[in-house]
Amino acid sequence: MTRPRLVGFSANLRRPSKTRALVEAVAEAAAAGGGLDLRLFDLVDAGTGIGAAWSRDALSLPARRVIEALEEADALVVGSPVYKGSFTGLFKHVFDLIDPAALAGKPVAIVATGGGARHALVVEHAFRPLFGFFGALQVPTTVYAADADFTDGLPTDPGVQARIAQAGAQVAALLRAGIAADASAPAAPAAAAR
Numbered sequence: 001m002t003r004p005r006l007v008g009f010s011a012n013l014r015r016p017s018k019t020r021a022l023v024e025a026v027a028e029a030a031a032a033g034g035g036l037d038l039r040l041f042d043l044v045d046a047g048t049g050i051g052a053a054w055s056r057d058a059l060s061l062p063a064r065r066v067i068e069a070l071e072e073a074d075a076l077v078v079g080s081p082v083y084k085g086s087f088t089g090l091f092k093h094v095f096d097l098i099d100p101a102a103l104a105g106k107p108v109a110i111v112a113t114g115g116g117a118r119h120a121l122v123v124e125h126a127f128r129p130l131f132g133f134f135g136a137l138q139v140p141t142t143v144y145a146a147d148a149d150f151t152d153g154l155p156t157d158p159g160v161q162a163r164i165a166q167a168g169a170q171v172a173a174l175l176r177a178g179i180a181a182d183a184s185a186p187a188a189p190a191a192a193a194r
């Protein structure tokens with residue numbers, strides 16, 4: 001049996017990145033119970049050509065790999081630094097290129113980082129409507145962290161760490177519930193019986 005695939009995606013434009021560290025922390029919390037195939041990507045993996053790709057046909061190979069990994073995931077942890085009060089333009093551009101049906105019913109945890117606390121509600125005001133459009137199963141706990149919540153590039157604030165653990169556990173629980181629902185679903189009728 002193939003293991004459910006959990007994909008972490010961070011819209012950081014440089015490394016090291018606090019957003020990538022936060023996405024990784026939530027994804028690792030989700031995968032802590034074992035049994036998941038965890039993959040992590042960021043915008044640096046997609047390459048600078050992602051911004052020039054106005055359609056799927058124009059995607060470079062590295063960018064296509066990121067887009068396809070997002071579409072093929074069973075669950076996602078997505079994050080972006082806050083730029084000018086919202087997710088970055090390229091974060092939105094990546095999701096503009098994704099098949100509108102690809103994320104329906106999939107567990108998604110939302111993560112953001114900002115310089116300070118002023119834009120903490122970006123997770124509710126910007127990210128939730130986007131993943132609502134996709135019909136994704138957004139977990140209740142979002143994780144926002146400011147510069148002061150990190151030490152040596154890692155999220156060390158106890159409140160943020162508690163939310164990381166909570167969001168990770170929620171993704172894992174939704175994934176397990178989905179797998180259980182699939183396993184107990186009645187088999188599709190054979191073609192001849194239709």
Ligand SMILES: Cc1cc2nc3c(=O)[nH]c(=O)nc-3n(C[C@H](O)[C@H](O)[C@H](O)COP(=O)(O)O)c2cc1C
Binds near residue numbers: 083119
């Ligand atoms: C162009 C730009 C715009 C930014 N706008 C905001 C902002 O509106 N609010 C905020 O809190 N931080 C803002 N920041 C700070 C970043 O969100 C913050 O440093 C973030 O944690 C960087 O994440 P990274 O380490 O993953 O790149 C901005 C940074 C840049 C470069």
